[in-house]
Structure formats: C-alpha cells, structure tokens
Amino acid sequence: DTAVSQTPKYLVTQMGNDKSIKCEQNLGHDTMYWYKQDSKKFLKIMFSYNNKELIINETVPNRFSPKSPDKAHLNLHINSLELGDSAVYFCASSQDRLASGLTGELFFGEGSRLTVL
Amino acid sequence: DAKTTQPNSMESNEEEPVHLPCNHSTISGTDYIHWYRQLPSQGPEYVIHGLTSNVNNRMASLAIAEDRKSSTLILHRATLRDAAVYYCILSPPRGSTLGRLYFGRGTQLTVWP
DSSP: OOSEEEEOSEEEEOTTOOEEEEEEEOSOOSEEEEEEEOTTOOEEEEEEEETTEEEEEOSOOTTEEEEEEETTEEEEEEOSOOGGGOEEEEEEEESOSSOOTTTOOOEEOOOEEEEEO | OOOOBOOSEEEEETTSOEEEEEEOTTOOTTOEEEEEEEOTTSOOEEEEEESSSOEEOSSOEEEEOTTSSEEEEEESSOOGGGOEEEEEEEEOOTTSOTTOOOOOOOEEEEEEO
C-alpha cells in the first residue's frame, strides 16, 4: 500500500486551463502539505493543512487553491494555468503539525509533473 | 528560514563510506538538523535527524559538531541505490510548524560501481 499517493503522475495541459491534482494518505496523519519543485530543483512549501484547517500558506498566487475534504485528502486546484506553473508538485504528510512523534518525519508522495504548454 | 551550506556534488565508490558535510553557522539553540534524500524521479525521503547528540539509524549516522554549526551525514557503505540528492535542513522544534522545511540545493551524490 502506498503511504502518500498522488494522481495524476503526469499532466500536460494548455495555458489558461484549470486542473487539479489529488493526494491521499493512508498513514492516519493529521497534517498534509503541498510542495513545489521547479526546474532548478528547488523544493518549496506551498500549503499545509492540519485536520482540514489551513495552517501554512506561503506566498502563492491565489490561482492555487488547496482543498481538504477530510484529513486523509488534500487536493490542489490550479486556475488559469501559466507557463511558470510547470513543475513537479509533491504532496506530503506528517503525524501532526508539532512533530511526527519521535521521528520528525515528513512522508512524501512520488510527485505530479505538470507541464503547461 | 535558517540557512545551510552543502557541496553541490560528491562522488563515492560502491561499498565505501561517504561523509556528506553541512554547514549551518546560524543555527539557533532549538533548531533540529534533518537530512532527507531524493532519488531520481521520486519524492524526498527522510533519512535522519538530530539536535545535539550523534544519531544512528538503519540508513545512516548523523555526526553533529559540538558547537552545532556543522554536521555530517555518514553512509557507512554506499550502494548504487544511495545515489541521490541529499538535503540538510534546519527545522524549528516541537511546538512549531514542522512541515515548513526549507530545502536548499542539496548535494548530488554519485556512486560508482
């Protein structure tokens, strides 16, 4: 069983379209995150939800809207896609926002590669 | 965000030990030192973390300098599967938002057969 799973793994779309990436974790964790890895391989946090409540919102355009229907799911919806949105988006989860028990560990999904043409 | 400095790349031969350095001269007294790695086409994977004392787990060892301004991740016997980008990250302690981890460029480790 995959701990943190994202769909789709690859997404190719045109500028101006709206798309969503879904994430699910089966670890029973309280907190989920979205990270973005750009073409230069920098990995930056975008959002974090704890028990369906938004707790981290870095400086991200409001075209990006995360939604957490329950604590096991965190979806990312992107409106009016731009070329600069092309990146790999990683979902992650942790036990809670204070620390992951004794390990302090984030569990990442395999990523969703978004290409905007 | 606290800053770390790592070499861009390092190389090792299979089955040899690898010492990956990280400088964090501006570390605060309560920052934890985390190491993650990212294999090609995969998400980052937790390796180890520590505060002051050296730490060992099944994947690696973490040696932390006495002044905490630097640390070294030690892979005792490198395998081809250890070829990855290794990230050294500082994070605030319990009671803060753990997930706000700032990943730098990391060190690309190449392992030769």
